[in-house]
Amino acid sequence: MVYLDAFSYQEINYLNETITNMGKQIIFIQTEARVEVPKNSLQIQETFQDRLFSPQKIIESAMRLTDLASYQMILVSKDHLKLKSAVHLPISTVLFNENPHIQYNDIGNLPDLKLGNIQEIPELFKKTTGYFSEVLSTYLSQTRKWSESGYIFKFFAHSETTSLEIISGGRYFGPKHSLYESSQLSKRIGKSKNATSQDNLFYKIFLSIIKNINDVQNVDGITRVPSRPEKKDRLAPIVNLLSKKLGISDLSSNLSCKHNYPPHKNLKKEQRFINVKDQFSASLHNSLEHVVLIDDVFTTGATMLECAKELHNVGIKKVTGLVLGVNQFADEFMDRSILCEKCGGKLHLILNNKNYSAFYGCAEYQKHGCPTLSYGDGLNRMVTENLIDLVNTNEEF
Known part of the structure; x- marks a missing residue:
């Protein structure tokens, strides 16, 4: 159409x-x-x-x-x-x-x-294709990925003092979004907040995109949006791996968060920019032309733009932002779900703790012995059972 x-x-x-x-x-x-x-x-x-x-x-x-x-x-x-x-x-x-x-x-x-x-x-x-991060993080079985290739997209973000080109590998759907229970990338990003099980997968995604960036303009260094001091610096190990593999400077120690500023949750866009103003500090001993700044999810860009500002202030000429996914607005009136055939409870997308595979199961599948579905079978049901039904729609507007 x-x-x-x-x-x-x-x-x-x-x-x-x-x-x-x-x-x-x-x-x-x-x-x-x-x-x-x-x-x-x-x-x-x-x-x-x-x-x-x-x-x-x-x-x-x-x-x-x-x-x-x-x-x-x-x-x-x-x-x-x-x-x-x-x-x-x-x-x-x-x-x-x-x-x-x-x-x-x-x-x-x-x-x-x-x-x-x-x-x-x-x-x-x-x-079968899609956005790069979404494709590479989707496993149809323990060893079989959805695909090995996909598309990235670019956009510019701005603050009062900084303009930044952002490259994203995909979309991130939060728990309130109707596509949350279909997206392995979103589930994996959520899991990575408190675990390292997804680090190697995310490293491979970042690596491929940075190689693509480097083909356009040579990358001299890499860093990440640092966590608040009270939180684990979960992206620093990925930056370290990327630095060694690509032979570029690891600038994790050159960019830090100074204070435990309040969480962004429930803050509006303007409030987020105010919340992180002057919360980061950068230092640099040698001049660098081009640095890649990574993060997992881009929402308003407040923290990434503030970090880019500090990097520019210490002499880095160009900063390119790179994220796994851009946060998508949820439609509170939309609900896509499938139900357990035994207990009638909603089936959730669950990541296997032992490997990268994923499956669907209800909240009580272990306790009550409810059946589970492979990711492919569950996704097929998610698509075919949540369609526009002409029987329940009127001819006239």
């Missing part, structure tokens, strides 16, 4: 011909300014209500036209606003934009992929 606004006629023809030749169906969504499309193409007209509220009615119309379930569809647009409300619906979303950077105001509602080459859109039917 392709929103037509901003697509050229050449792009429309390319997508129509390529996708239909693959034996797939393509539906063009006409917006306010009607666009010419190939003859006999399937088309849906976007209404004012669709623009104002949600594309669900458009998706329902496409389901009736094709007799497909929503999870079998991909919604494509060049306009992030068209996808913001769709990312919470049971449909795949793709932002096609040749600009390598995502707008900062859009990072909390990211689509399933951002592509910059139109030829990559038909390729989505040929391979």
Whole structure:
């Protein structure tokens, strides 16, 4: 399904011909300014209500036209606003934009992929892929990863004194997000707060992305957003491994947090920036051109920007931020869940303590002997049982 606004006629023809030749169906969504499309193409007209509220009615119309379930569809647009409300619906979303950077105001509602080459859109039917951190942290079995490759995305974050380019390997879904129980990356980041079991996996993810950064501009050093003094400096061991492998300076000892500032939880964006102001200290004996600053999750960027400011102040010319995932806004009205066939309790995504595999089980699966599901089987149920049901929707808005 392709929103037509901003697509050229050449792009429309390319997508129509390529996708239909693959034996797939393509539906063009006409917006306010009607666009010419190939003859006999399937088309849906976007209404004012669709623009104002949600594309669900458009998706329902496409389901009736094709007799497909929503999870079998991909919604494509060049306009992030068209996808913001769709990312919470049971449909795949793709932002096609040749600009390598995502707008900062859009990072909390990211689509399933951002592509910059139109030829990559038909390729989505040929391979299983996603954002790099999410792909590499997803294990279908004890040894089998979902995939070995994926996409990264970039954006710029700003404070009053600092501008910073951020590179992210994926998205982070918090416990209140409807996709939390589907995301191994999110579960692994949560587990890493109090354990080191995910360090080697995260090291490999960071390593691959830093090599990519180094291909563009030589990286001289690496550090992390330091923990508060009362907390364990959990990213420092990963920085040390990266430094040794890449042969670049480990600057963990050159960047520290001075005080136990209050936690950011429940603070608004502006309050977070105030909360960390002047809380970090940097020192440097030798001039460095380019340093990578890592963290696990980017929410507002308050701590990362404050650390970057201190690094700039001691003479580092360029700082690049690198995170495993960007925090995604939850939709409190959305709930995706599956239930235990024995006790009826909700099934949760559980990480195996002995290896990197994951499975689904209810809260009492050990106590009551309830059955568990493999990650693949559980995810399949999560997708097929939480779809748009035409039986319970009305024809009219």
